[in-house]
Amino acid sequence: xxxxxxxxxxxxxxxxxxxxxxxxxxxxxxxKFLRKLFGYNPVFGPLNIPKLAxxxxxxDDVWGWTPEEIANKLTSFPYYAAFLYxxxxxxxxxxxxxxxxxxxxxxxxxxxxxxxxxxxCFREDRLEGREQYWRRAHQLPGVIYCTRxxxxxxxxxxxxxxxxxxxxxxxxxxxxxxxxVTQSAKQREHCLTVAEVSEWLLKGGTRLETKDLFPxxxxxxxxxxxxxxxxxxxxxxxxxxxxxxxxxxxxxSLLSNRGSQNxxxxxxxxxxxxxxxxxxxxxxxxxxxxxxxxxxxxPACPGLLAEGxxxxxxxxxxxxxxxxxxCTCGFCVTGALSSAKSSNA
Numbered sequence: 001x002x003x004x005x006x007x008x009x010x011x012x013x014x015x016x017x018x019x020x021x022x023x024x025x026x027x028x029x030x031x032k033f034l035r036k037l038f039g040y041n042p043v044f045g046p047l048n049i050p051k052l053a054x055x056x057x058x059x060d061d062v063w064g065w066t067p068e069e070i071a072n073k074l075t076s077f078p079y080y081a082a083f084l085y086x087x088x089x090x091x092x093x094x095x096x097x098x099x100x101x102x103x104x105x106x107x108x109x110x111x112x113x114x115x116x117x118x119x120x121c122f123r124e125d126r127l128e129g130r131e132q133y134w135r136r137a138h139q140l141p142g143v144i145y146c147t148r149x150x151x152x153x154x155x156x157x158x159x160x161x162x163x164x165x166x167x168x169x170x171x172x173x174x175x176x177x178x179x180x181v182t183q184s185a186k187q188r189e190h191c192l193t194v195a196e197v198s199e200w201l202l203k204g205g206t207r208l209e210t211k212d213l214f215p216x217x218x219x220x221x222x223x224x225x226x227x228x229x230x231x232x233x234x235x236x237x238x239x240x241x242x243x244x245x246x247x248x249x250x251x252x253s254l255l256s257n258r259g260s261q262n263x264x265x266x267x268x269x270x271x272x273x274x275x276x277x278x279x280x281x282x283x284x285x286x287x288x289x290x291x292x293x294x295x296x297x298x299p300a301c302p303g304l305l306a307e308g309x310x311x312x313x314x315x316x317x318x319x320x321x322x323x324x325x326x327c328t329c330g331f332c333v334t335g336a337l338s339s340a341k342s343s344n345a
Contacts, residue, residue, distance in 0.1 A: 003037060004062050009133050013046055014074040015166070016134035023168035024131070030166050040100055044158065044166045046115055046139040049075050049096040067097040072204075079140055082201040083208050083276050115139070115172070116153040118146035132169045140198045142252050142277035144179050145188070147195050152179045181247040190244055193284050201280075213279065217286050224289045243285050252277050 008017045018037070027033045031041045037058050042050035052067035059065075071077040077096055081089040116138040125132045137143065138153055146153060154176040161167060161175040183191065200206070226236050241249055249255060253275065 003058050005059050007063070008074055009130060011135045011137055012074065012133045013076075013136045013139060014070065015044065015046055015048070016169070017074065019166060019168045020131050020133060022166065023170060030164065034166065042100070045113075046134060046158075047076050049077065051100055052097045068093060071096050074136070076136055076140060076202065078204050079198065079202040080276065082204075082206065083279065113157055113159045115156040115158050116143070117156070117176070118149055118151060118153055120149040120151055121146060134169070137195070137199045137202055140195075140202065141275065142281055143195045143198050144181060144248065144251075145192050145195045147192065147199055150192060152181070155179055181245060181251060183245040183248065187243065187245040187248070190284065190288065191248055193287075194281055197280060197284060208279070208283070213283065217282065220286045220289050224292070239289075240282075240285055243288060244281065252281065254278050254281050 003021075005017055005021050008014075018034075021027070022030060022033065034041050037055050038050040039054040040051065042048060049071065052070050056063075056065060056067040056070055063070075065073070071093060075096070077093065081092065084092060115134060117132075117134060118138060121135060121138075122132045138146065144153055145151065155178070156172050156176045158167065158172070162171040164171060181191075201208075221232075221236065224239075226232050226239070237255055240255060244254070254277070
């Protein structure tokens with residue numbers, strides 16, 4: 001028998017759709033209901049992706065979406081796919097579709113046990129007659145601001161909140177705390193850029209050329225005066241702290257092995273199994289350094305790219321626009337090198 005879940009809201013995460021149904025229908029046995037949806041009882045998590053092949057078949061009469069469509073529309077899969085090569089992306093997608101909990105997916109998506117939400121978004125939900133729901137963009141690694149309202153998100157540790165697994169939105173009332181960061185206005189803007197870039201990747205904006213990031217970062221670091229001397233590491237750590245604020249840097253462990261005597265830049269940037277948030281945040285940091293050097297890298301501002309003609313590639317649009325109006329918005333995080341210069345340089 002099919003399950004008649006209502007259509008998801010804009011940018012809603014899959015777990016939110018299910019929790020809203022549980023609350024509205026007053027589901028008595030959540031474990032039994034989840035086994036019906038997925039073929040087993042998955043562990044709750046805003047970024048977890050249960051066995052989507054079974055789920056897609058269960059809701060096919062209502063949604064008519066393939067498992068792949070569900071992964072792209074209701075999960076964080078597109079964001080993580082932006083960091084992968086095409087063959088790795090396909091392997092990850094198949095894990096989401098066929099494996100319990102998308103085991104391969106979980107290996108790269110460890111983001112703690114947090115749910116994040118924006119009070120202003122929830123207020124708009126109520127005013128506009130919607131049920132309150134979790135947004136995908138708010139759950140991404142390193143995101144602490146709502147890009148729509150430009151305010152800090154609230155945080156819920158869902159392990160310690162209600163007694164239920166897969167607790168509903170209303171059951172978390174009063175369980176939230178403020179984001180534990182203090183920032184200057186400039187640091188706030190830099191963290192908003194991380195959130196905006198993350199949201200852009202979630203919408204399929206581009207693929208990060210991760211193999212090219214290290215050479216680009218090293219070039220910018222040397223031109224910014226960090227150099228390869230024994231003072232590189234403390235100078236670099238100080239610059240990153242000043243850029244984002246030490247609270248944010250420590251919250252997401254953006255600097256590996258902080259305080260180590262190892263001055264190797266590659267170890268500093270890529271220490272161990274590199275969290276994707278570190279790659280993205282350091283990309284934004286070096287984009288800021290590049291702006292001071294009057295360099296712009298592709299892809300640039302999505303707002304500028306949107307002005308291009310349909311027949312042009314993104315890179316063609318960028319090359320045309322930067323001749324007279326270089327972008328300095330901080331979106332140069334993909335590692336694609338460019339010699340475009342500011343017209344004022």
